Amino acid sequence: MFCLRDYRLPDFEHLYRLDQQCFPPGIAYSRAELSSYVARKGSFTIVAEFVADETSSGEGSPAAAAKPPEAKPAIAGFITVEMHPKGYGHIITIDTRAEFRRQHLGSMLIEAAEKHVSDLGGFMTILEVAVNNAAAIAFYKRHRYVTVKTLPRYYNGELDALLLSRRL
Numbered sequence: 777m778f779c780l781r782d783y784r785l786p787d788f789e790h791l792y793r794l795d796q797q798c799f800p801p802g803i804a805y806s807r808a809e810l811s812s813y814v815a816r817k818g819s820f821t822i823v824a825e826f827v828a829d830e831t832s833s834g835e836g837s838p839a840a841a842a843k844p845p846e847a848k849p850a851i852a853g854f855i856t857v858e859m860h861p862k863g864y865g866h867i868i869t870i871d872t873r874a875e876f877r878r879q880h881l882g883s884m885l886i887e888a889a890e891k892h893v894s895d896l897g898g899f900m901t902i903l904e905v906a907v908n909n910a911a912a913i914a915f916y917k918r919h920r921y922v923t924v925k926t927l928p929r930y931y932n933g934e935l936d937a938l939l940l941s942r943r944l
């Protein structure tokens with residue numbers, strides 16, 4: 777089961793490491809970049825935790841008795857969005873851990889972020905995605921994002937990006 781909550785400072789190192797796993801070198805954010813986006817005035821970050829479902833073992837059962845002491849919930853994903861004064865939310869990144877993909881976690885995160893942008897008075901979300909990131913492009917299309925334009929050599933002065941947007 778996934779639970780969403782607001783970002784807290786002790787999360788930072790986990791988010792940084794997850795971002796490093798999600799993107800190739802040069803595209804993943806450095807600590808300084810990620811920290812500046814997360815801490816920036818007007819930005820928000822939503823964190824997803826994986827909480828193990830305990831209903832199956834049953835209290836008092838041998839399985840429950842053998843369980844290790846309470847494990848801390850693991851960070852399964854996050855999304856960071858920067859609000860622009862003109863009324864749109866810029867999705868800086870959305871990352872889900874590889875073992876939790878295709879389980880609707882990314883959808884939970886983007887839907888929660890879009891709702892928050894809307895609650896803040898925003899009318900649109902935008903983002904950039906590398907042209908070779910087929911999984912993310914399929915994900916955004918599923919969430920009704922449309923291509924605004926191609927940004928030539930956006931990543932590392934080499935790789936093109938698509939600018940996508942969605943009216944809320």
Ligand SMILES: CC(C)(COP(=O)(O)OP(=O)(O)OC[C@H]1O[C@@H](n2cnc3c(N)ncnc32)[C@H](O)[C@@H]1OP(=O)(O)O)[C@@H](O)C(=O)NCCC(=O)NCCS
Pocket residue numbers: 798799869870871872873876877878879880881882883884903904905906909910911912914915916918
């Ligand atoms: C993109 C990403 C956030 C999607 O997260 P996720 O938790 O797997 O997303 P969901 O399970 O909510 O997927 C929702 C839908 O998106 C589409 N989708 C997601 N991943 C897909 C893939 N690899 N191939 C095709 N379609 C995909 C599907 O329609 C999926 O619905 P379905 O599983 O019922 O078919 C995740 O793949 C990720 O973290 N990638 C690495 C980081 C990244 O590239 N982030 C985007 C930066 S621009």
